[in-house]
Amino acid sequence: MEVKMYRLGIIEESIDDNRILEKAKQFFISQRIEEVPEDTCPIWHTNEYHVPDDDLEDLLPVLEQHIKSTWYIHALMMIIFM
Numbered sequence: 001m002e003v004k005m006y007r008l009g010i011i012e013e014s015i016d017d018n019r020i021l022e023k024a025k026q027f028f029i030s031q032r033i034e035e036v037p038e039d040t041c042p043i044w045h046t047n048e049y050h051v052p053d054d055d056l057e058d059l060l061p062v063l064e065q066h067i068k069s070t071w072y073i074h075a076l077m078m079i080i081f082m
Contacts, residue, residue, distance in 0.1 A: 003080045004053035010063070012045040014071030020062055027051045050078070 008027075012018055027049040034044045051059060063073060 001082045003082060005078045005080060006051045006053065006056050007074075007076045007078055008049040008051055009074035010047050010049065011071065012047060013041045013043075014068050014073070015063075015066050016068055017066050020066050021047070023062055024049050024051070024059055027055070 008024075010021070010024070012021065015021065029048040029050050031045055031047050034046060036042055036044055067073060
């Protein structure tokens with residue numbers, strides 16, 4: 001059996017309302033804090049989420065509405081064999 005999951009990398013500072021990340025909290029894996037002194041936002045809080053394929057369809061429209069215009073979200077498909 002295979003399970004399709006997506007690994008999302010979402011930088012909190014890229015979202016215009018961080019409360020929407022509550023919709024993804026059940027998929028939260030980890031957070032790392034990065035210093036990016038050359039950026040207008042010098043500290044990034046990058047969250048990693050593992051989202052099952054079936055749940056991604058509900059989450060993406062919400063993220064799309066709240067991502068700031070010059071930012072993006074990383075997504076990588078993972079196939080897990082069980």
